[in-house]
Amino acid sequence: MSEYAFLLPISLFLLLGVMSPGPSFILVVQTAMAKSRSAALAVALGLGVGATCFALLASAGLFSLLAAVPTVYLALKVAGGLYLCFLAVQIWRSASAPVALDDSHVQRPGGLANMFLLGLVTQLSNPKTAIVFGSAFAAFLPAQLPDNALVVISGTTFVIDAAWYVAVALLLSTQRPQRFYRRFKHYICKGASTLMGGMGLKLIMDP
Template sequence: MNEITLLMTLATVHFVALMSPGPDFALVVQNATKYGRQTGFYIALGLSFGILVHSIFSLTGVSYIIHQHPTLFALVQCAGGLYLLYLGVGALRSVISRWAAKNDPTVINNDDRLLLANRRQAFSRGFTTNILNPKALVFFISLMSSLVPATMSIPGKISALLILWALSLVWFSFLAWALSTKKLQQRLLSVSIYIDSLCGFLFSGIGLIILYQVTVSL
């Protein structure tokens, strides 16, 4: 295949992967619904830069080296699993606090709303969630090795990186924008406690699965 065909195939595969539900998708849904469009955009920006770093690491062989060394890969898995578990437990604690405050006015609601009080925190959460995802590391090793061969020209490789970054930013930004339109956000806010519950279980479940896989592989 010529480089244009390879890049088109790369874009298609990556876009399909982006639309698949996972930690990145859940993070945008949860926070764009709760905090609004600007926070959702900066989370999307953080996620897209995490994907860019994964792509660069895969293209330069760094990710392959990590994946081929069990100890290094186990450390990445542990870090990713623990971070997702941290996000999950935090979301579930917030849900419990909100339910308690809803049923008993004397209970103080310890919602985590202030945890994403600025752009830097939103960007950091998006970036960290993606860069510590060991499944993303493996995915991009496979994607880049099969669709961005070593013989591809430098402009072609740069185009591949830009395509992966731009598609990620556009998709997650669109998702954040769509979820934070006034009417939809009002509806979603009314069920935000259920969204937080679902995201909390999703983050916790994926985090525990990753940690379990580490213990089995040791």
Template sequence: MDSLPQILAFAGVVMLGSMSPGPDFAVVVRRSVQSGRGHGMAAAAGIAVGVFFWVVAAATGIAALLAASALAFTVVKVVGAAYLLYLGVRAWLAAGRTAGPDASGAPARGGRVSAFSEGLLTNALNPKVAIFMIALVPQFVSAGAGMAQVLTLSAAALVTNALWFGALANLVAVLRRFLARRRVRRAVDYVTGTALIGLGVHLAVSKAP
């Protein structure tokens, strides 16, 4: 896999997967509403790095070992589900604390490093990303592929996710004057919190492939 069309095809499939609503989407939206473009972009960068490592793991067989081991899969699944539940409950609590006619100037919880870590952990602790990559990556990696080929795919996935979630963060930031109003922001917190809790529960009850 060393032709540009194949790299673009891989990036396109990764893009479609990234655009599907999920915990990454909810984290970027909430961070962008809560703290602005910079924090949303930091969360997007964390997600992109997480995807980079999942592609490397899938190409080198590490992700397959995770999926094949019931214990390893369960540990990652439980930790990931607990983290999503934590983020969801925190969003609900933030909605309850929102006060004043306009929350646009409310201080962010944590800085950009915190936003980056949130995006990274949300992606890295999701074994469903591993399953997706296990099914996808081997179709684009030739037998006996070297590390250069693996890194090319990983870089394509990183750039693709950074572009998509970065664009999402910027779009939300443009609308932030409206979205950060007290009632709207509370609604965003409740909706994203509910989504994260629901995704956490769904992940917790999911079974190994």
């Protein structure tokens, strides 16, 4: 198992990264408190799959393309920033909507699939994450990878990312956080919208 020792620093790096508040965290919190546990869990799994996609891209060295071709990176960055701004507008508009904490919306055809896709697209909306993954892998991956390393790396990435957001979803979809949400919904939505929009604008304007 010593041949997989490189997973320890990579796992620690990924865990610290996923625990840092960002658009994905805001989305899970908002979904868990505003919708339902099943919706938040679907979003969490989508985020995990999105992180796994970045791990695969970084392992394949495709992150170098984003670093080497500025126009491709710029286009993806602007598109991702605009998507986050779109989510911010949606959250802001929901501030005055009545609260319906149930699973009726996810029990409709495609309901959970839509929440999964929301998480996946939100995770993939930030191409900077690909650079971060690529930097971590460049720093910690050995020159000669053991057999099945790509599968192990991808699985580890999914478990770390999805497990964190599943834990957040389970914690914040309980009755106490949801009662708090119902009481302060207007302010929570506008605060989450402001943070999400700020992150989207920062993604667009940052060099």
